[in-house]
Amino acid sequence: MPRSAADRYDLLTIILHWLIAALIAGLLVLGFVMTRSSIDPALSFSLFQWHKSFGMLALLLAAVRLLHSWLVVRVKPTDGMGHAEHLAARSMHHVLLLLAVAVPLAGWLIASVSPLEIPTFAFNTIVIPHLPVPKSDAAEAWWTTVHAVLAYSTLALVLLHSLAALHHHYHRHDGVLARMFPRRHRSAETSIRELKP
């Protein structure tokens, strides 16, 4: 793994970034639909279980991504970005990395504190134990609110993050968005390595 700052993201980061992005989008839709009181209770139950399964997968991938990002990944700031801009981008990335772990963790806590004690049977294959926390209706209501607030905050920040990436790509014409894609999809000027003979 490269320890010195690179001008592009490594393949693991790229794969995890887009997988987690897809999971977050799907989980937000599932989370919204499954909690509508108008839907069939059996369908709601089923959607909850899918939400928990994919949520656990998101937690696992986000934890790997967070550690990998903090311990391994070093990328150079894109040319043409000011200090404040760079700082804002980095802060956004850290907050998103943390939220990607915090939101599913809060979800796990809902399942864990709920007096209903509904098991988390990820993809009908692995029983994920509840966290060792006291159970109560009040704690369940509290963590449900925390989970929802964090999830919708993530949605807002993801939209901001995406708009910034699109702005860089279509208005600034720099390599900010391109470097989150594998090499062949990026324009040549974003990779110094490609310019080398």
Added chain:
Amino acid sequence: MTQKSVLLATLLLSAAFPAVGRSAVEVPSLSAAAGRYAITPKSNIGFAVDQVGGGGIKGRFGKFSGTFNLKAGDLAHSIVNFELQPESVSTGQDRVDAFLRSGAVFDTSHFEKITFRSERVEQTGPDSAHVSGTLTAKGHSSPESFDVKLTSFGDRSIAFNVSGKIFRSRYSMDVGTPIYSNVVQFDMMIEGQRD
């Protein structure tokens, strides 16, 4: 008497009279027990559904009624009729109760009753029997059977422990499998009062 001597006396007694330990109640002769009984509200209709990783849902039905007719000399043709109102389910968790009443499980707004009609009674021991019949729930009927064991017998009343396992998939109630077992275990105390 000390605890030890009580234990010793019990051991000696059961060695001398092995039959004492076998049956919890004195088994009445069938002719003494024969007759029509109405199932009393003191009965308990309990059930349990296991869940993956241990534990599960335990509950009971509060509203039910039924009769049984024990025929002396013709136990096989004894008749049991039982019905319960799934609306009366209680598990100690309001949200679970509401889910069980919903269209996902009992659909109590369309199906008010769950009924059992016996078709055959087989004696399996001095105080036990196997009752087979038809269970109807949520618009589906299926053959089911229960094990019955006599637990008490008085002048005008008789009580049994009734247990049985039922696949809820047979009644379109298999929501939540495989997190929750498809098997519902019934453990009931049925008390009958002679008419």
